[in-house]
Structure formats: structure tokens, C-alpha cells
Amino acid sequence: EVFAWPPAPIAFETMSASASAWWGAVAVDTDDEEQQEASTLIGHVGPHGMRRNVLALFGVSLAGCAVLLAVLSMHAFPARWGSAPHRIDHAEKSELSLSLIGLASKAQAMSHGKENCNETRACARSGARCFEQSASYAQCRADCTPGPDPTHWDAAPWSCKALGPRTPGDDPCGIAGEDCRSSRCCKLPGTTCFEKNATWATCKAECISGAPDFADVDATPWSCKPLGETASGTADWVKDQCVDGYANCVTAGCCQREGHQCYKQNDYFGMCKVACTDPGWSCGTVGTRTPAPAAKGARMPEWAASTCSAPDAGCLDSRCCIGMDVQCYEKAEGWAQCRESCMPGAHADDNNETWSCKPLGPRSYGVSTKGFPSLYCFSVLRTTGYEVGLMRAQFQRKAGIFACDDYSLLTADGSIEIGDTQSISFPGAPITVSIDNTAGNTELFLHAWDAVIAAGVWKNHTFTMKVDPDAVLIADRVRAHLLPQVGKKIYVVNCPIGDMMYGALEVISYYGVKEWAARGHSSCAAPNNWGEDKYMTNCMDSLGVARVHDEAIVADALCLGAGDCSKEGAATFHPFKDVEGWLRCWDRATGESPATISI
Numbered sequence: 001e002v003f004a005w006p007p008a009p010i011a012f013e014t015m016s017a018s019a020s021a022w023w024g025a026v027a028v029d030t031d032d033e034e035q036q037e038a039s040t041l042i043g044h045v046g047p048h049g050m051r052r053n054v055l056a057l058f059g060v061s062l063a064g065c066a067v068l069l070a071v072l073s074m075h076a077f078p079a080r081w082g083s084a085p086h087r088i089d090h091a092e093k094s095e096l097s098l099s100l101i102g103l104a105s106k107a108q109a110m111s112h113g114k115e116n117c118n119e120t121r122a123c124a125r126s127g128a129r130c131f132e133q134s135a136s137y138a139q140c141r142a143d144c145t146p147g148p149d150p151t152h153w154d155a156a157p158w159s160c161k162a163l164g165p166r167t168p169g170d171d172p173c174g175i176a177g178e179d180c181r182s183s184r185c186c187k188l189p190g191t192t193c194f195e196k197n198a199t200w201a202t203c204k205a206e207c208i209s210g211a212p213d214f215a216d217v218d219a220t221p222w223s224c225k226p227l228g229e230t231a232s233g234t235a236d237w238v239k240d241q242c243v244d245g246y247a248n249c250v251t252a253g254c255c256q257r258e259g260h261q262c263y264k265q266n267d268y269f270g271m272c273k274v275a276c277t278d279p280g281w282s283c284g285t286v287g288t289r290t291p292a293p294a295a296k297g298a299r300m301p302e303w304a305a306s307t308c309s310a311p312d313a314g315c316l317d318s319r320c321c322i323g324m325d326v327q328c329y330e331k332a333e334g335w336a337q338c339r340e341s342c343m344p345g346a347h348a349d350d351n352n353e354t355w356s357c358k359p360l361g362p363r364s365y366g367v368s369t370k371g372f373p374s375l376y377c378f379s380v381l382r383t384t385g386y387e388v389g390l391m392r393a394q395f396q397r398k399a400g401i402f403a404c405d406d407y408s409l410l411t412a413d414g415s416i417e418i419g420d421t422q423s424i425s426f427p428g429a430p431i432t433v434s435i436d437n438t439a440g441n442t443e444l445f446l447h448a449w450d451a452v453i454a455a456g457v458w459k460n461h462t463f464t465m466k467v468d469p470d471a472v473l474i475a476d477r478v479r480a481h482l483l484p485q486v487g488k489k490i491y492v493v494n495c496p497i498g499d500m501m502y503g504a505l506e507v508i509s510y511y512g513v514k515e516w517a518a519r520g521h522s523s524c525a526a527p528n529n530w531g532e533d534k535y536m537t538n539c540m541d542s543l544g545v546a547r548v549h550d551e552a553i554v555a556d557a558l559c560l561g562a563g564d565c566s567k568e569g570a571a572t573f574h575p576f577k578d579v580e581g582w583l584r585c586w587d588r589a590t591g592e593s594p595a596t597i598s599i
Contacts, residue, residue, distance in 0.1 A: 111140050118163060126169025132161040142171045147253035147287035148242075151189055151232040155241045157253065173231075174203050176215065176295075184228035190294030195225040203231075205294035211319040211328075211361035212307070215298035219307045221319070234258060234290055242290070243272055245549075246496070253287035257549070259484050261289040274481070275552030275569055278496075278560060292484035297365035297462075299372035308364075309338050319361035324374075324460050324510050325487075328361035336360050365486050366462035366510070370405050371479050373462035373486050377404035379469050380448045381423075383414040386577055387469040393579045395419035399586055401467050403475035406457050410448050426451035445532035446521075453517045462486055464513045466506040470575040472585045473505070477571035481553045485509060490548045491540045495559035501540075503533035504574035505554050512545040519543065565589045 110124040111117035116137050117130035123140035131144035134156060144160035152158075173187045174180035179200060180193035186203035194207040196216070204215065207224035216222075242254035248269050249255060249262035255272035263276035264284040276283035300322070308320035314337055315321055315328035321338035329342035331353070342357035366374030379401055381387040391409065394400035395418050401407040402419075409421055412428035429443035445466075458464045463482055467473050482492075489511035495502040508516070516539065524539035541547070555570040557563030565573045565585035573589060576582040 114139055121164030123164075123167045125172065126167050127171035129166040130163040131158065132163055133158045138163050145285075145288045149288050150234050150238045150242070150254055150290040151288075153235055155235075155237045155254075176203050178202060181227065186228075186231045188294060189231050189291035190233040192230040193227040194222065195227055196220070196222045201227055205296055206362070208319075208359055208362055213298075214301060214304065214320070214362055214364070216301070219303050219320070233293070238290060246271055246499075250286055255290045258290055259292035260549075262286040273552065274550045277552050277555065277567060277570065295483050296486045297363070297372060299368045300364075300366075300374075311338050311340075313338055315361065321361065321364050322367060323364050324366045324462065325363065327359055327363040329355070330358040330360050331355045363487075366405070367460040368405055368462070370403065371476055373479055373482055374406075374460070375404040375463055375465060375475060375478065376406045376408075376458050376461040377401035377465045377467050377473070377475075378408040378410055378448075378452055379467050380410045380412075380445065381416075381469050383411050383416045383423075388416065388418070389579050390469045390577075390582055391418050393583060395421070397583075397586070400471075400473045401465075401475075403473075404465070405461060408452065408455060408457060410451055412444065412447070424451050424455060442527065442530050442532045442535045445535075449516070449520075453513075458510070458513050462510055464508050464510070466503070467572070468504045468574065470577045470582070471504040472565065472573040472576055472582055472589065474571050474586075474589060477569070478505075478507070478553065481550055481571055482507065485548055488546065489515065489544075490546045491536075492553060493537070493547050493549045494551055494554045495556065496551055497559055498534070500537040501533055502554065502556055502559050503531065504556050504558070505572045506533065506536060507553070508536075508540065508545070512540060512543070515543040515545055516540075 109120045110122050111120045111130065112124045117123060117140050118132065118136070118138040121130050121138075123130055125140060127142055128140040129142075129144075130138050130140055132138040133152070144158055144162075146160045147157050148155050149158055171187065172183035173185040174183055174193065175187050176191070180186060180203050181195070181201045184193050186193055188203065191203040191205055192207075193201050193203050195201040196213075197220075204213070207213070207222055207226075209224040210221050212219040213222055238254065239256055241252065242256045243249040243252045243262070244256040249272050250264060250268065250270045253262060255262055257272060259274055260272040261274075261276075262270050262285065263273050263281065264270040264286060265278070265281045270286055304320065304322055307318055308322045309315040309318045309328070311321065311323045311326050313321075314335065316330075316334070316336040319328050319336075321328050323338065325340050326338045327340075327342075328336050329339050330336045331350070332355075342355060344355060344357040346352045347355050366372075368374035377400075379391065381391060391400075395402050407421070409416070409418060409423040411423040411425055413425070415425045416423045426447045429441075429447060431441045431444060448466075452458060452464070463485075465473075465478070488509060490509050491501060491512050492505075492507040493499060493501055494505060494507075501507075520539060520543065524535070524542050527535075551560075552569055554572045554574065555563050555565070555567045556572075556574045558575065563573055563575070564570075565588040567573075567589075570589075573585050576585050
């Protein structure tokens with residue numbers, strides 16, 4: 001049926017008498033043992049059944065099909081082959097029977113999916129190899145890392161001994177943006193091959209039938225038919241048997257937190273991190289990285305501005321919304337609205353009328369005009385001094401905070417214009433000496449945060465970031481670090497010294513800022529003998545905003561003495577207090593050629 005041969009119902013009904021005689025010779029006029037072998041292969045189901053069973057049996061071997069069909073054709077249509085029909089003798093029957101059985105055995109001796117391959121030692125999927133977990137189980141996979149595998153159903157370590165050769169070819173499973181109609185499988189954990197229509201399908205974390213997809217080139221709705229299984233994500237046993245925080249992970253060989261890997265300081269001690277940048281660490285890995293959750297959302301496409309609906313607007317026709325954390329929900333058959341959330345039942349804000357709250361489209365995770373996830377960045381600076389020159393240089397390069405989707409400049413007791421941006425003025429406050437001999441500037445920055453909340457720009461974006469003027473920020477690298485955290489209430493702990501969020505780069509998700517806006521002042525004490533970064537760290541904890549440890553996001557000389565601008569993967573470098581040094585670091589980090597900047 002797969003190959004649709006022979007075409008339509010021509011064939012076996014109109015086959016010549018000589019072909020029928022040949023068929024009988026194979027399937028009937030044999031001794032008992034040969035008849036049993038042949039009937040096993042063909043199934044005693046007649047011409048149409050033979051077409052289905054034989055082709056299904058040899059679907060894995062095109063060569064086997066070709067040979068079999070050639071023999072059938074020779075006897076069924078002898079004129080095409082220039083020979084008279086004949087009844088094959090006993091030797092020919094035996095040879096054909098053995099050939100069929102040999103090909104069938106070869107097809108059956110290939111392991112599929114998560115089947116145990118410790119006996120077959122061969123994999124049906126191209127690019128896969130049979131790797132051993134233990135003496136009793138092995139699995140076909142593209143690669144294998146010794147130790148426990150956080151995506152497998154149990155915590156038993158893998159020896160990763162290779163059993164048999166790798167199947168030729170590349171791994172057919174796809175990723176987002178690749179057509180997965182043929183492979184019907186996905187590489188990234190938590191993703192499924194979803195169908196858009198008969199001509200396109202791709203791998204993604206979620207799909208809503210009848211709605212457009214922000215990652216697509218147009219607003220055509222998707223069928224969202226799943227093709228194949230969802231790629232395995234983090235198994236349940238990980239949260240109980242793997243290591244978290246600053247505990248030694250060398251023995252366990254796995255990490256609780258999504259996206260974390262066990263890195264070694266030496267052969268006896270290691271910690272779970274997103275990446276390893278610590279001076280003096282070997283940074284060798286132990287076990288397999290716990291997979292990050294499948295990414296949600298996508299950069300806002302061009303078609304969205306003219307197609308999708310605004311928050312609180314009707315979306316029955318568009319089935320998509322523009323904004324942060326909004327989705328199209330159905331009230332009833334004739335009305336739907338873009339809302340942050342929706343609970344089925346009576347709605348007090350709608351005259352107690354009943355809503356079905358059926359989602360009709362994808363959730364929007366921010367107004368992302370330059371990249372995804374969307375970033376709102378702000379810097380607090382003085383109206384005079386070196387910070388003004390730094391910010392003007394960044395504006396001319398469209399670098400630093402000016403590469404974020406939205407940005408603001410904040411100044412205390414005055415205002416300044418840089419490029420096309422007028423700073424937001426907020427009330428100042430005295431700066432004292434903190435308990436750790438840094439600036440006691442909590443009150444000043446609380447006023448700055450109040451101004452940010454009042455401006456309201458943060459409401460449109462996935463993450464809000466406070467960036468010091470002397471920090472070299474590379475926005476696209478920040479996005480790569482934050483992509484697994486989309487849709488979560490988190491803030492980033494970026495320095496192990498004090499286990500806190502150092503102030504050069506403060507990253508808080510939309511949901512964290514929303515918590516602070518609602519009850520930050522009432523829930524968090526603000527002693528002015530603290531640095532504002534210590535205050536914000538403690539306040540986020542008090543508000544129940546989850547920590548994400550990512551020391552690799554910043555190369556900060558004030559934290560680990562590691563402000564190396566060539567450090568691969570780091571998204572921010574600090575401190576660089578003069579324009580020449582800032583630009584030199586930017587050029588080294590990004591590989592751009594130096595440019596002349598007029599201040």
C-alpha cells in the first residue's frame with residue numbers, strides 16, 4: 001500500500017493463467033515445510049493480500065521488493081521478458097523461499113525507537129547506533145554519554161558501550177523550521193512534529209488547531225495534527241535523585257535544574273551550572289545535561305501587526321494577540337477576546353455571563369521587534385560625567401541597551417537627551433556606604449524602579465533588565481541565555497559570591513516585575529545600608545520569584561575577576577568605564593571591526 005504497486009486494481013485479477021500456475025507452484029505445490037515457510041511470508045490471502053503483506057514485509061528493503069517484483073513480472077507477463085511461462089522446479093522454489101525468509105529475517109533484525117537492541121545490535125533509523133545501558137538493556141540513539149540520562153525512564157547509569165555499527169546516514173529527526181513530514185520525529189526534548197497542512201510540518205512545543213503560528217511565514221491556520229511521538233523530556237526521577245544548587249554533583253552525575261550540566265572543578269568536586277567559566281576549574285563534564293524546556297513563542301512576524309488583535313480586543317477572526325502574556329480566549333460561538341487568563345464559567349467583569357475560555361490561538365510572549373525573547377532594558381546614569389559618553393557611544397553603535405526591543409534612560413533630579421531618547425527623571429536619594437563597603441544606593445534605585453513601573457513599557461516584554469552604563473551588553477547572547485525561561489516567574493542569580501544578582505546586569509522576567517509592582521514596597525524592607533542588587537535579590541526571594549543560577553551570563557571582574565571580553569557565551573562584560581575600553585571590549589566580543597565614534 002505504501003508504494004501503491006501495482007497501479008490500481010489492474011494486476012492480479014487480469015494476471016495470465018501461467019502466472020496463476022506459477023503462484024500455485026510457490027504457495028501450494030510444495031512439501032509441508034516449504035508450504036509453511038511460504039504461507040508465513042504470504043499469509044494465504046490471495047493476490048491483493050499478497051500485495052499488502054509482501055510489500056509491507058520488505059518495505060525496509062527496496063532491493064528485496066525489486067527482486068520479488070521482477071520474478072512476479074517474469075512469470076505474469078512473459079511477453080515482456082521474451083520467455084514462455086513455466087512452472088518453477090523444486091530447486092527454484094527452495095531458493096526463492098530461502099531468499100524471502102532471509103530478507104524477512106534481515107528486516108526483522110532491526111530495532112526501532114526505544115526497543116531493546118542488545119540482541120539485534122542494529123538500528124532501523126539512519127544515523128543511530130545501539131548503545132548499552134546495562135547487560136540487560138540497550139537502545140538505538142544518535143549518541144550516548146556515560147552516566148544517568150535525565151530523559152530516560154530510569155536512573156540507572158549508561159555504560160554507552162557501542163553494540164554493532166552505526167546505521168549509515170544522518171539522523172532524520174527534525175528541529176524547528178525543518179520539514180518533519182517524512183521523519184515524523186523531533187530531536188529536541190518536549191517537541192512534537194505538528195502538521196500545518198499537506199505540504200508542511202515542523203517540530204515545536206505547542207500548537208493550537210485552526211490558529212496561526214508566530215514562527216510561521218504567514219498567518220495561514222495550522223491543522224496541528226501530531227505526526228509521531230513527542231521527544232522525551234526530563235524524567236520524573238530527576239527531581240529526587242539528581243543534585244541542585246551548590247552541592248557536589250560528581251557522584252550523582254546529574255542535575256535537577258533544567259538546562260544544567262554537572263561541571264568538575266577537579267576529580268572530586270563539581271557543581272551544576274548552565275555553563276562553566278570559573279577560573280581554576282577543569283570544567284570537565286559529568287553525565288548528560290538535563291534538557292532545557294522546549295522553547296515557547298517566537299519573534300513577532302511582520303504579518304502580526306496587521307493581523308493580530310490588541311489586548312482586550314476581539315480576536316474571533318484573527319485568533320492571535322499582540323502583547324505580553326496574552327492569548328485569544330473564546331467566550332461563546334460569536335465572541336473571543338485577547339486576555340491574560342480565562343477561567344471557564346461566569347465572569348464578574350462581563351455581567352456574570354458564561355465563558356467557555358477555549359484557547360483559540362497561541363499565547364504571545366512579548367512585543368519582540370529585534371529578537372526573541374523580547375527585552376526591555378534601562379540604565380540609570382548621571383547627567384554629567386563619563387556615563388554620558390558611554391551611552392552616546394552605545395547609541396551610535398546601536399549596541400548595549402539600544403539593541404534591546406525597548407529601552408529607557410533614567411536620571412535623578414534632571415534630564416538628558418541621548419540620540420532620539422529623552423531620559424526619564426526620577427527623585428534622587430542620598431548614597432551611603434553599604435554593609436559590604438559598596439554604595440548604599442537602595443533608596444535611589446527604588447525610586448528608579450518606581451519610575452520604570454510607572455512608565456509601563458515593561459508590560460510589553462518578556463524580560464526587564466537593569467544594565468549599568470559601564471557594562472558591555474550583547475543583547476542577542478542574553479536572549480540565548482533566557483530562551484528556556486520564557487513564560488516563567490524568575491530572576492537570574494549571576495554571581496556565586498554572596499549567591500546573588502550582581503547589579504551590572506539584573507534580569508527579571510515579566511512575571512517577577514509584575515510581583516514587585518504589585519507588592520514589592522509592602523513585602524520587602526529596604527535598608528539604605530544595602531546595595532540595591534542585594535536588596536533586589538532578597539526582595540525577589542521574598543516575593544516567591546524563582547532563582548535561575550546562570551553565572552555564565554556575565555563576565556564581571558567584580559564577581560570572579562573574570563571580565564575577559566573573549567569569553568565565549570558570556571552576554572555581558574563589566575566594568576569598562578571609558579569609551580575606548582568599552583568599544584574595544586565590544587569589538588573583541590563580537591568580532592566587529594573597530595569604528596570611529598564621535599562623542
